[in-house]
Amino acid sequence: MxxxxxxxxxxxxxxxxxxxxxxxxxxxxxxxxxxxxxxxxxxxxxxxxxxxxxxxxxxxxxxxxxxxxxxxxxxxxxxxxxxxxxxxxxxxxxNTVYNTVHVPLQLDGKGQVFQMRRLGKGCISYLIVSEGEALVVDPSCRTEKFLEVAKENDAKITHVADTHQHADHVSGARLLAETTGASLYLNPLEEYLFSDFKPIEDGASVTVGNVSIRFIHAPGHTRGSTVFQIGDQALLTGDILFVEGVGRPDLRDKAQDFAEELYSTYQKRLNSQSDDLVVFPAHYGSQVKVQLNQPISATLGELKKRIGLFNVTKDEFISYVTSNIPPRPPNTQYIVKINRGEIDCDPLQAERLEEGPNRCAVSVTR
Ligand SMILES: [Fe+2]
Incomplete structure (x- = not known):
């Protein structure tokens, strides 16, 4: 054999x-x-x-x-x-394999950021480390992967957060927080059926060691989607903005309403931000060429030009976004039920539910 x-x-x-x-x-x-x-x-x-x-x-x-x-x-x-x-x-x-890269941000020596890419699935998690503390953003159920990277950097996971309630993969945030005793941050606008977390509030900040992370409410992909701003350097945009497109608005069955919210998020929350901020998304699609030693990112200024949906009318935006929605990821509704706390899940079941490619973005090819 x-x-x-x-x-x-x-x-x-x-x-x-x-x-x-x-x-x-x-x-x-x-x-x-x-x-x-x-x-x-x-x-x-x-x-x-x-x-x-x-x-x-x-x-x-x-x-x-x-x-x-x-x-x-x-x-x-x-x-x-x-x-x-x-x-x-x-x-x-x-689908369970992660490739981790250091993100070269200028945090004045205060901390370090790691981008952890799940190569088979196109899911991205982040680990922000400072003064022996670590925040993990958008972890999967493979909690050992995050514990490993934290340990390699002499940090204890003290904070865990999701940018939104995921529909394409089972969130490991609650499990990781339970395992480590870390504070769990979620946005209550996502309607969780459990309450053992700290609410993410628009404009509030959380401090990890010496690094401050600010929450910016950015609905449109989901009601509670939140962008995490790291100092004055970077935006973790979750599934609101990708390097190849914009968030899909349809996974809660209200594509038209959510597309309107997404437009408003772009106009009111992102357009006014500095073009120099570096955008780090929560997913990437098959059209993104991944360099195994380079983070997946682009400046906000680059994305405004590349994506071309920042300066269109509301009608044009909604029409483009709602007519270019890709097929849904498999098992979406079941995964949402797990992530909102309606059904329990073990990591082995999660692996089966998560088979298939990433389809979180409405790609922009024009
Ligand atoms: Fe998502």
Whole structure:
């Protein structure tokens, strides 16, 4: 039987820049829907006729949904003389892998910010560290990932917050706060069915070590969406503003109303901010090319130009946003029920519910 490669091992290999050849053996439909960037797709049933596309002098990693077809493909290719490993657990395992980068912000030596990207899902979390304290923003249920990065930076997680009530992944905020004893910050406008958290209030600040984070209410993706401003340097925009587009307004079934709120957020809350502020979103879509050693970000000024929806009329904005909504992420309603506290969830169930690509943004391609 051909050898296997763990998802973490694949990530480390990509971070090192190893010369791996990734081969996705799922159907073209599965590949088109959700994939690792830079892989070649040859469905397993076509492999025997496509061998000429595969290198003999590089290690090949075969990939499928859960690691079964990729194992069969790896066995076949090993017999044909190739160096092959199968990605154990497939895309589902890849969905749990994080790549962490340091964000080079000028915080006057007061603290550090880390961007933690969940490569398979396009979800982004942040860790802000200062004076031995850490705030984690938008964590997943894989709480050990955040504990690891905090420990590496000699910090204790003292604060945990979500920028909004997520619909595409199970929030780990409550679990992480319980595990660490940290203060949990959520926006009560999201209608949580539990109350053991501190309310996020518009204009209020929270201090982590020597770093101040200000809350700016920014509805439109959800009612309680909040932008977190880090000092005078950066905005964590949640799902309101991405490097490739704007937040989708439809996940609470009121796309027209929410698009109006989103327009108002752009006009009243973001347009007046300094163009030099660096925007860090909570997600990225498949069109964003991720450099494994570079944060995903852009200045607000760059995004105003790139996205072109800051200076249009209200009608134009609503019309564009509501007519370019992507398909919904799988299991949205069930995930929202978990995140509002209606249903309990364990991390293993979360992994199954979260299969599939990120679809949080209305992309702007014009
Ligand atoms: Fe969201």
């Amino acid at each position: 051909a050898k296997e490669m763990e998802a973490e091992e694949l990530k480390s290999s990509l971070e090192r820049g190893d010369s791996l050849f990734m081969l996705d053996v799922r159907t073209p439909e599965e590949y088109a829907d959700w994939r690792i960037e830079g892989v070649l797709n040859v469905p397993i049933n076509d492999l025997d006729t496509q061998l000429a596309q595969l290198p003999k002098n590089r290690e090949i990693v075969t990939i499928c949904a859960r690691g079964n077809r990729s194992q069969l493909a790896a066995d076949f290719l090993t017999k044909a003389g190739y160096q092959v490993k199968s990605l154990r657990g497939g895309m589902v395992a890849w």
